[in-house]
Amino acid sequence: MKEGRATIILFITLFLVMAGFGVILPTLPYLVIHMGGNSISLGFLTASYSLLQFFFAPLWGRWSDRIGRRPVLLIGLSGYGVTFILFGLASQLWMLFAIRLLSGMISSATLPTAMAYMADITPAEKRASGMGMMGAAMGLGMIVGPALGGWLGHYGFSIPFFVAGAMALMTMPFAFALLPESLKEENRRTEASTDSNPWPLLRAFRHPQRWLFGLTFIISFTMALFEGTFALFSYERFQFGTREMGFLFAALGFLAVLIQAGLMGKLVKRFGNVRLIMGGLILSACGLTLTLFAPAVLWLFLFTALYSMGSSILRPNVSTLVSQTAPEGQGISLGIMQSFDSLGRIMGPIVGGALYHLWFGLPYLAGALSVAVTLLVSWKRLQGYGRLLEEQS
Template sequence: MSFREILATPGIKPVLFTLWMAAFGFGVILPILPFYTLSLGAKPAELGLLTATFAFMSLVFSPLMGKLSDNIGRKKVAMFGTACFVVGYLVFAFADSLFLAFLARAIEGVGAAAIYPACVSLLSDLTTEKQRGKAMSLMGMVFSLGFIIGPAAGGLISAISVKDVFIFSALLSLANFVSINFQVQEPKEKEESTDIIGKEAGFLAHLTSPLLLLFMAAFMTSFMIGGIDSTLALYTSEKMGFSTPQVGLIFTYIGLLIMTMMLVSGELINRFGESRLILVGLILSGAGFFLLVFTHDWISILIPLAVFVAGNTMTFPSISSLLTKKVTAKRGTVLGLFSSFESLGMFAGPILGGFLYGIKHEYAFIGMAIVIWGYAIVFSLMSKKKLK
């Protein structure tokens, strides 16, 4: 099954476009967010808390949004999430205090809680098990395209005005809202293989099921992304003297790497299996963090980031693919819980990264590597028994 055949499936393209626009709108503010909030009086630790606020709100609201997507439909929930991003970006654009910056990130966190489970559920509903690995790779590719173009655009627009970056993101999210309304259709859920925990399992049953191992892997994936998002811009600026446009180029480089890896991740899943790729991905991601300790210029930072991205792009689509294969009914509810664990990682990563960065810059990367490698050991010992 080729990418072209999956894209030919009715309803796939509008969902992927929705995810791309959400990723672009998020990526466009990455190069300027740390410096913008520092100008409002934030300290490095508070910058970590600002990133964590986004994740905390997503953590709290993801289960609710996932359940709503099962009950009232994926499309309505995705539209609500996009509307939250419109409001959040506008609040950021006119913020004159740190409180308003935190409020904006909180609103955006609620939006993320709605968009992710709704869109992943749509992709799962529209594809078969055999298509699932490549469908999740396509999702990763459109996200990476957003991060390729978004940070570069953000760096360029910020040269005119920082406020214009947020207004541009708000307009883009508004266009996304209109696109969802007119292009996305509500499919019926498909039931395929036997559900690993039963079709009508409740919230606590999910937490105590074998899926917890995948939920924790999702936590780790977001933990490392949150950690690098909250520290990389400051690290390259303070240690290497990078300007805002140069920081934007670093994030664009990361996006290009993700795009390249996602082209092959679907084939890797089919060839080696999800569990094996998750383990290898965790090991490589930790290695990427550890190698960042030894960077000092443009050239030296490229290899650690490549190692980190290779690991992350093995882990993320493998987790999503395996989860949607193990769960057949009420996917929105399960994916909402899955998104909560991702959000918890995005909450914990910036807090730990910001705290350790405040002590010594390199400690942030060493600490993240130790945590990720620790879970890789746990996953290696338990996955064969729990995820048969």
Template sequence: MSGSRGGAGPDGTESGPDANTDVDQGRALATLFLVVFVDLLGFGILIPVIPLYALSFGANEFVGSLLVAVYSLFQFVFAPLLGRLSDERGRRPVILISLFGSTLAWTLFGLAGELGSLVGAANGLVILFLARALAGAMGGNIATAQAYIADITPPEERARGLGLLGAAFGLGFIFGPAIGGLAASGPALDTVGALVPWAPITEFTLPSFVAAALTAVNLVVAAVVLPEPDRTRSETGDQSRIEALVGALRTPALGVLVVSFFVASFAFSAFESQFIFLTNDLLAFGTAENALLLTYFGVVIAVVQGGLVGPLTDRFGEYRLAVTGATVQFVTLGLVPFAADWGRSLELVAFAGLEPWQTGASVALALVATPLAFGNALTNVSLNALVSRTASAETQGGAFGLTQSAGSLARTVGPALAGALYSGVGFWTPFVVAGVLFGPVVVLLGRLERDALVTGDEPASASTGPAEPSDSEHVSGGR
């Protein structure tokens, strides 16, 4: 991407690279990619650790699930606050503070047993919850990273920049659990335990310390390399987050995008949370087999978000990609459980330790998962790009904070309701319901695209230049 391109923001103020002559766009994008990747890497490292760690303190499965959910809950609360703070005080300080907080959170998580006894708790479960809450609050920095992209890129290149952040998400979830599993292995525990015999090294604490160390390195790199972009400073009032959300929902364009983001996140989190239960029950897949499937799924998302979204946006525009992605998920999500069930009858050759019927089921799942991952990648990046184009230049952080907050709330309640459907009704129900939920998203985004075409606000390709949103589409962005 060229660093010489720029233009006026939606409200007529300068934004993009021309307003950031002191910012090397390529370096800033690379640093942001690293920040988000390592942030999600730390999150992913602890995915296989959190439930078992809670059980080791005497918690039951319900409490362990709450420990998982508390991250998204606090991300929901703090994402718009960090986004608004970045509008007021700067992107760089918020990113650095959030990285410091994440380092502290992962460290506390690893020291829960020792600290629990010091503060008088019967065990370290209270410390675990505090650490997860702090990590979730600091996880709201994604909105600030998205706003940073909007600051340094012209509108026609924004989807490509946001796609890079999406790729960082995918890669973090691909490599994080693998690193966590490696850190919890016997050789790693023996080696590190011999090097630091005074440290509480267990299969649960070492992955936490690895996440903390990676985030600390990330903090140092960002502090040295990441500059503060030029942006439009704004004077904010005392409007509450709830008032901002209600105001955003009343804004025609942004309201549709926030609702679509919530429903899409709710539906997809329902799918993700039940997928391993499905493959375990129907296909007798363990950790290794599921890791292989999820890695493939993550690779598809990363490739689409990091490499294909930009060219597709240039050709078709964000609206059409968002509608297309939601439509693909509407069709494919409900097919997942039936593909797994039907695939067992495909007696294919044994592969990688799988039985022939398991190989057949894996192929059937892959045939459905490929377009599903493609649709998910299109929807996520396109919705974020549309939010950026709808918000005014000085409210990018607040607007992204609202959508990130909506997504976090959806990821808090979606898995719980999906689990109730899976265990109480049938294995296929959460997947079918998740697919059906994308129907309203397709309708809402289709109407938004139609209105944009009628009013001439459809984002154009890079060759024709971007269309600016109308004044009615400007949003408060959390104010």
């Protein structure tokens, strides 16, 4: 009963985090321009949140290994709510930057800690299913967030931020009352990292899981390439408008939720985490390549769905592999993984925009090539992880 209650709280928390991330997408450009900014300042403002996540997620993960998951998760959730409300109150552009940086620093405590919590309360054979539920919560948030932000933004640019912040703060009493600590006292002493240098770039290149962190970066990077240029691409190829884009992304989000919440447990039981990661990479590369050559709208939907299937399979299985093979605390490993996810979200839109300027198909070819090369380079290492998991079981 306690595990089911905790899973629900974690689901709601991650849903709110991603809905809050999505709710700003339709209104943030107008808010920045309203305050005298331009496309350059908008780009830096968008990247600033992920940049602070990149640096601080490992620290929060490390602290969750030492003091427990519950207090760190509550800090992240409360900071998330407060900073979103402050963002809605900002009246000048510099305030947006300052508050967005603060939000990235504090709210980065939420995602790696929630994943570590889920890893604590689920046995190894059910962990991918649990991670799939977390991925479903995030996917659902990215469906609801942009729709809610577009609707509320019509009545005022600041309203979506107030609503997102209020939703997070209203969740706090339930999380405080219903979310028990998942990390036992003896595990805090044994799992806490002895490495005094938690910064991801300085640790990752000699970390035993560096290939998994690199894989996380590639997944996030290619997703950002896709999301950052797809509106331009679909307009140039098929004259898509906002209505068509909204329908497509809602459908892709629904597909992601279906796979991660409904099918992931069965898929893992049949194929295993490593084979699913390999299959997800193949589907992603094929989907990106075929999207470029889609001859009609129906084929565009089908090929983007193929890519979405691949990325939906990849994320929970990579998270599971990181948690199951962590040489130290799961929190610090998942925190470093989250940092590389953030790094991909920082670099993806920048690289994608530059490539699109040269030719509209380059982001998709570059993304497909990145995934294919990653699969070839990581093939033997992934098989090694597979053998390791078999030995553990």
